[in-house]
Amino acid sequence: MSEATLLAIFEDLDPAANAIDTLHEMGVGDENINVISGVPVAHKILGRPHPWTNVSKLSMGGAVAGFAFGIFLNFGTPHLYGIQVGGQYVTPIPPGAIVTFEMTMLFALLATFLGVFLDSYFPNYRPLEYVDEVSDGKIAVFFRVAEDDAKKFTDAMNTLGAESVKPAEARQL
Amino acid sequence: MTASSKYLSGAHEAHDAHHEEDPKQYLMYDPKPRGEMNAMVMESMHTTSWKFWVVLGVLSFLVVTCFFFAWGYMIDEGLYVGGVMRPAYWGVFLVNTVFWIGISHAGTFISAILRVFKAEFRRPFTRAAELMTTFGLIQAGASIFMHMGRVWLSYWMFPIPNARQLWPNFHSPLMWDLLAISTYVLGSTMYLFLPLIPDLAMARDRSTGWRKTFYKILALGFRGTEGEWRHLTVAMNFFAFAIIPVMFSVHTIVSWDFAMAMRPGWSSSVFGPYFVLGALHSGMGAVAMVLFVMRATMKHMDYFIRKEHFDALGKLMLMVTFAYTYFFFNDYIVQWYGGDKATDNLLHWLEEGPMAWMFLQFVFFNIVIPPLLLWSKKVRETPWLLALIGLMINVGMYWERYLIIPVMLTINRMPFTWKLFQPRLEIFLTIGTFSMFLLFYMIVSRLIPLIPVWEVQEGQMTHSLRKVGKAKLPTISEFE
Amino acid sequence: MSQKISRRNFLKLATAGAATTAVLTGCGPASRYVTREPYTKMPEYTYNGLSTYYATTCRECAAGCGLIVRTMQGRAIKVEGNPANPINLGKTCARGQATLHGLYNPDRVEFPIKQGRSAALGTTAMKWEEAFQIVADAMNNANASEIAFLLGTASDHLFDLITDFTTAIGAPAPVRFGALSMFESRATLSQAAENLLGEAGLPFFDLANSDLVVSFGSNFLETWLSPVAYTRGFAKMRRGNTQKRGYLIQFESQMSQTAAKADEWIPVLPGTEGLIALALGRLVAEAKGGSTPRAFASVNVEEVSAKSGVSLEQLEHIAGLIAQAQAPLAVPGGQALGQSNGLSTAEAVLALNALADNYGKPGGVFISPLSPNEDAYHRPASAKEMADFIATLKNGSVKTLFIHGVNPLFEIPKPLGFVEALASVPTVISFATFPDETALASDYIFPDHQGLEAWGYQRSATGAMHSVLSGAQPVVSPMHDTRSTADVLIEAARLAGGKFAEALPFTDEVAFIRSKIANLIGRADGSFAAPEINTFASYFQQSGGWWSAAGASASSSAASALGKTIVIDEAAFAGDGEFFFIPFISPTLGEAGANKPWLQELPDPMTTVMWNSWVAMNPETAHHLGVENDDVVKIISEAGEVEVAVYEYPAIHPEVVAMPFGQGHTAYGRFATAKLPQDRFLGLVPHGGLIGDAFQRGANPADVLGAHFNKAGDLAFAGMKVKIEKTGRKQYLSRLESRIGVYGEGFPEEK
Amino acid sequence: MIRKFFEWVLSPMGRIAMVITVMSLFSLAAYGVYQTQQPPEQPIQFTHKLHVGLGIQCLYCHPGALRGPSPGLPTINKCWGCHQQIAKTQTSPLLKPMVDAMNAGVGFTWVPVAQVPDFVHFTHRPHIAAGLNCEKCHGDMTKVTIAENPQVMNMGWCLNCHKSRTEDNFQNNPTGDAIVSAQLEEKRTKLTDCGTCHY
Amino acid sequence: MTVDLNLVGAKGAIAEAAEGKWGMTIDQDICTGCQACVAACAMENNVAFVGEEDAGYGRTQHWIRIERFWDGEYPHVKATPFQPMLCQQCGHAPCEPVCPVFATPHSPAEDLNLQVYNRCVGTRYCANNCPFQVRSFNWRDYHIIPELGNMVNGTLVFPLHNQLNPDVTVRRRGVMEKCTFCIQRIHHAQDTAKSEGREVEDGEFTTACAQACPASAITFGRVDHPESLVSQMAHQERGVKHLEELNTLPRVTYLKEG
Secondary structure, eight states: OOEEEEEEEESSHHHHHHHHHHHHHTTOOGGGEEEEESSOOOHHHHTOOOOOOOHHHHHHHHHHHHHHHHHIIIIIHHHHSOOOOTTOOSSOHHHHHHHHHHHHHHHHHHHHHHHHHHHTTOSOOSOEEOOGGGGGTOEEEEEEEEGGGHHHHHHHHHHTTOSEEEEOOEEOO | OHHHHHHHHHHHHHHHHHHTOOGGGSGGGSOOOHHHHHHHHHHHHHOOOHHHHHHHHHHHHHIIIIIIIHHHHHHHHOGGGSSOOSSOOSOHHHHHHHHHHHHHHHHHIIIIIHHHTTOGGGGGGHHHHHHHHHHHHHHHHHHHHHHOTTGGGGGGGSOOOOTTOOOOOTTSHHHHHHHHHHHHHHHHHHHHHTTHHHHHHHHHHTOOHHHHHHHHHHHTTOOOBHHHHHHHHHHHHHHHHHHHHHHHHHHHHHHHHHHTSSSTTTOOTTHHHHHHHHHHHHHHHHHHHHHHHHHHHSTTHHHHSOHHHHHHHHHHHHHHHHHHHHHHHHHHHHHHHHOOHHHHHHHHHHHHSTTHHHHHHHHIIIIIHHHHHHTSHHHHHOHHHHHHHHHHHHHHHHHHHHIIIIIHHHOOSOGGGOOOOOOSHHHHHHHHHHHHHHHHHHHHHTTSOSSOHHHHHHHHHHEEEEEETTEEEEEEOOOO | OHHHHHHHHHHHHOOHHHHTOOBOOOOSTTOOSBOOOOOSSOOTTOOTTOOEEEEEEOOSSTTOOEEEEEEETTEEEEEEEOTTOTTTTTOOOHHHHTHHHHHTOTTOOOSOEEEOSSGGGOEEEOOHHHHHHHHHHHHHTSOGGGEEEEEOSSOBHHHHHHHHHHHHHTOOOOEEOOHHHHHHTHHHHHHHHHHHHSOOSOEEEOGGGOSEEEEESOOTTTTSSOHHHHHHHHHIIIIIOSSOOOEEEEEOSBOOHHHHHOSEEEOOOTTOHHHHHHHHHHHHHHHHOSOOOHHHHTOOHHHHHHHHTOOHHHHHHHHHHHHHOSSEEEEEOGGGTSSTTHHHHHHHHHHHHHHHTOBTSTTSEEEOOOOTTOSSOOOOOOHHHHHHHHHHHHTTOOSEEEEOSOOHHHHSOGGGOHHHHHHTOSEEEEOOSSOOHHHHTSSEEOOOOOGGGOOEEEEOOSSSSSOEEEEEOOSSOOSSSOOOHHHHHHHHHHHHOHHHHHHOOOSSHHHHHHHHHGGGTTOTTBSOOOSSHHHHHHHHHHHTEEEBSSOOOOOOOOHHHHHSOOOOOOOOOBSSOSEEEEEEEOTTTTTTOTTOHHHHHSOOTTTOEESSOEEEEOHHHHHHHTOOTTEEEEEEOSSOEEEEEEEEOSSBOTTEEEEEESOOBSSSOTTTSSOOOOOOTTTTSOOBOOOSSTTOBSOOGGGGOOOOBOTTSOBOTTOEEEEEEEEEEEOBOEESSOHHHHHOTTOOSOO | OHHHHHHHHHSHHHHHHHHHHHHHHHHHHHHHHHHHTSOOOOSSOOOHHHHHHTTOOHHHHOTHHHHSSOOOOOOHHHHHHHHTTOTHHHHOSTTHHHHHHHHHTOOOOOOOSSOOOTTOOOOHHHHHHTTOOHHHHHOOTTTOSSOOOSSOOOHHHHHHHHHHHHSOSTTTOTTOOHHHHHHHHHHHHHHTOGGGTOO | OOOOHHHHOSHHHHHHHOOOSEEEEEETTTOOOOOHHHHHHHHHHTOOOOHHHHHHTTOOOOSEEEEOOEESOTTSOEEOOOEEEEOOOOTTOTTTTTOTTOSSOBOTTTOOBOOOGGGOOOOOHHHHHOTTOOOEEOOSOGGGOGGGSEEETTEEEOGGGGGOOTTSOOOOTTOEEOOOSSHHHHHHHHHHHHHTTSOOOTTSSOOHHHHHOTTOOEEEEETTSTTSHHHHHHTSTTEEOTTGGGOOOOSEEEEOOO
């Protein structure tokens, strides 16, 4: 039997939280619920599971790569064609500290930035389920239920004080 | 007896007055619905008066003539159209570089350090400051390339494999500069973009026509799902912590360009922190000016940017001034006390030579006047006054860099070569960089939301007034 | 302005020569300035990238230093001294080094030119055949007495050729004159030598072996007679003797470069040097004990001290030094001789040497040996003789005037009236290599080769105890369509025929030179010996000349010198100004170096001024006049006036102002005249800048010199008094030195 | 406007167009590089192939290589020395330019092929003295008519040879002799010194 | 003589290890300041002249300049001994490490400071860091200023370029330059010696300035050969080195007066 994705829009956080509880009671699993908000809302407020992220891992990875690159630049390249200057070592350590530090930071930052893109599938210009009110601070709760139960859930949401409950359709943002 | 009672009563009144201030004067306790704030921000982006376009036209003319034409002319003719010579091989270009890098430090300081320390007043103007970082760094980079004798070969400084089997020289402070500045410019641009995404999405939802496309492309299809928010906040926190050491390293390394050199007046171990503080000093001043202009020229900004922000900024400036004074004195007295002959000559030259007026202005504008004024809350809460102090500080800081580079270069260990630097084409190119900075800022102020609305709303949601007994006490709750 | 136009026309007309320059001016870092393309017909002795060296003689002044020029692929690359030549022993001065900038100067006269003397007529190019014909006609259409030759200072093969020619056809002998000889007062020196030693000739002062040198205004380290030789001598005097460091004392009113090297520089009032010499003589004689010689008897020491401004103690102190010295030496020269009493000053100084009894002894005075093919010392004309020559020109008794190697319009003081003289000569033919003032004022210019392109020899008047004849040969093929003047005359004489042809029976210049060195063949006492002319000539070319192997030991005795009474009459000063005016030849430019860019770029040793001229005055004086550095002042003498910028010179007598000779050209090429046009887009800071006519660089002191001579007939160039007026204008002198660092200008405290 | 372009680029036609543009740019660049590698136009179509085939030594026409920096390019006199004795000289159309030049007495100027930039001070002598053959750098002349460079002569190319010939390995120092390796070390120092070629 | 810095180790150690290879002494007592060295240097090394305006503005290209100061007041004023100042070819050259592109490396073979013109990008850091202020920068193409050339049927030719020395690179706009101790002569001498299978002898060749100096005040040669003339000159008691306290190990010894 086919499924329908419904979208309930709430004015405030508390009804949204209640709505999610209700959905849980009515047997909709977290995997079938998604919340869209105009400000970051901590998962515990809505009683949602902790969302995963790889960003921090990626940053660390970048840092390591950058460190390696810095080491190569400072201690590797002189051995490709060493030139003496000012009676100093061909591969001095103090500048090495600077070079490796900068490279580490650069790569870490780049990795973090790209991490956001990778994790949240940016850029993404395909049609998506969305409502403009979200950026006005409303809380939008998506949930997928069986076609037949749609009516039931709509009523439940309305009783919980949803502004509107309608089937969500994907559109060009 | 009477007198004392008078004093007491006076004190008492003051005490009461202090208690009866209205929490509504703080942005965080004066919430508006998100939709309204969005509308205000969008409107502030859309509304332009004819004055705006006139200024824009003038600036773009200046950029074309004084920046692009002048630079092209210099590349074509050679550096002799400038004023550099023996012994002042470095001139105004590097002064501009150091100055712009200094300006750029404000953004990072406000948006990163204040974020880390959860200073709530930062929320409305983090972006305005962050923009200064990026644009300032662009000007700084341009100035570095202007100063090069054969700029068309500047790619030789990048570590790329080549047929000559040669790599850049990592002993050279200039190489450290290159790495640090490129790191900083990339990092701060990304750090500018990340918090911008939700606001771009907001703008996307509220605009039509080419703006719609523009925002749509930039917003990358951001919707505000829990996942997206999570990644974003994690990344922003990481940036906030990571960009701070980068910021310190950048200006320290810039200072090392001078401190590593075997020259009187330059070779000083305190230059690193001295320059960083100097950078913050000028940066704060610049922020004050920008906020003043924003508030005065853009619509609805008096809601977002209030007395409290100027006050807080003033306090920051005061603190930085003191720190800067400490380092200045530190650098100066060590040099003076050492009494090395060359250094002695140099200091005399600065204090009583033909550029003494510059030295005095620098001391007064940066060290004497700001603390005297910023002391009073009234001054701090008067936007134009604060902006004026900011201007003063920036002039002073520009003089400081000017003294450190061409004027100090005049005096070296070979008195036979001493000569005073006179800027020639540099004047035009300096005007060019300044115009370009302003031009960018004006254009962007109408393209992206200068106020991070979601951050403001988040702040307002976390702030509340809790009634304890008779008093309503401000309360802040953590959402994350 | 007329000169300007005609100069432009040269450039317009310029075709052949310049096209041969094998030079690329592309852009991009890898482009070549100097292409290394091979000869199309390569001589077997050259390989690409390897240099060939030729020995020749330096023509920048009359000293006759030997050069070895490094050439590569037909271009002269570098000038080096000829180590064998006893005059300079492998060393060169700055002017010698820069002679290449004369050879490759962009402003050379590149082909024979006929020009009207007025701008209206303009200039036209000529063929050399026409040129020969014109010279020949000039000879034919005038009787011998109506032909006159004016040559440069140097006594060279051209002088010999013309002397032979004129004697043969009965024309007046050629006159040799130039700024150098004018400022060197050679006539005075040889006259004094004759008076005291009964032997005319140029004295040579053996600095090298002396241990105490007392110089009376002599600038022997700069341009005087043979600067390279005398510099070597000075160095030996200072450091050559390991036991004793030589000591140098200089009496001079302003600190010249020579005085700067002196251990004691004693500023004196101009014209009192002779008195000081006498006073010293008397004191030395007294110190040595015995009777005071007649030469010094008449002098009153206190009076001298009062007049000259040299304190009695100083005089006694110096006299003491002289008395103790093993080989003391007194050298007259420079401004001391350029006075109305110059001759007696020279005599006094020579007498001082006589007292030291150092004639003909090492570290003493010698009469410079004659050159190998020289019958007697032919010194260049004195100013007096020049004046007489000019007079003959004026009274119209000369139809054709040939000028070579001298630029009288620039070098001779105006009152001598050369301008009018030139006007009264119907035909003036100049053999100038460069478009100088005189050349532009003449009817024809038949350009001679530059020194490095030419054959010849040059006598060295002094500078070594050897008798030296420096040989010259072309080191490169001529850049332009020029002809050697000797060849021109020979060719013209042949065309003229008759006695002229008989007077010059030579196929060409080289043949003549060979005839003149023929008398050396077989002489065993020389640098080389050869049995017959061909071998000899090739050796002569190869080793850059011929010189006696051993230094001649001069046999002059000074016994008579001391017996003669010497009276120094009061020096007379022309003009009613309040300042003594001392002109001196610029050490870097010399008399004719102004058109060589690198000489212009060389800072003057004392003032470090480049590309311009200045008047040096004591800072006090400047203060009294209310002027300061770079203020343009007008210097007014009875003869004329010049405008020049002030240089506050700390080491000059307050009553004296000094000015270098060598700048102030109104023609003579782009480097000598207008400054290099610089980019005007941002002349925000005025540096350099021009005064007066925008086409003139610096100022010429000869414009204020009057026609006054000393007893020997030399110009009393230091005998002028001038007034100084402010003009209110500024002229920023380009200095190498830092005014902040050296003079503490704008610098708050004592460095 | 921007949007339209953006969408167009995403459309298949747009993508193809993009690919074509990029490729054409690349091929243009490649063609430019190729042009720089062509042998230049010489006054005469001189056939190295033939002359070397006849057994004429390189140093006969380029003797400078033995003595100094530049081997030199033969003057017309040198060509004429042999060619005047060859009947074909007068007839061959290829040689006509030389005959004309000789009669006119002007000679001709070769266009140097293997030319280093003026900031590189290259000297042939030590290379010949080190026992290098001409073809090591200039390629096998028995194959080419007009001389052309077998490879791009840049600093990396020079250094590779300098390094490989002076590194202390079995080939250069079979016995592992200490003195030899010291010499090699000193030689490498000299041969990798910037100042050896650049001043 | 060559020093592997990584073997020798600390900076200090190299000071003893390398007393230098080529060195120079300048006797200030007999230097007459006649500028012959300056002219000779310019002619040998294609040093450009810059014209009055730039010369006055401190842009002279001289590789060697002669300094003189004043001492005392008139009439007891004295000009201090002329002091020719040129690149001191320091062993620990401050100019070297600051160049981002290795354009002024140290020559391990000749122990000189090199200036690789074609590598220079013109940051001018080296010049700022030179305590002797002897580096000069090509502010423009001083060799091809149009006013120096003649227009000959439409093309600009520069007769003066005929004099340029092919053994020395002609510097273009935007690069730093300095005295090289006439390294082209060093190489030429070494090459000749090698081709004749011998060592370079003392006095076999010399720099352009030393060659020209009429007073023979300049001596050039191997300072690491004790018997060479320059070593003997340098070890006199009146020999001093400039700014020795900076420990840049200059290779030029000045012989003072007296």
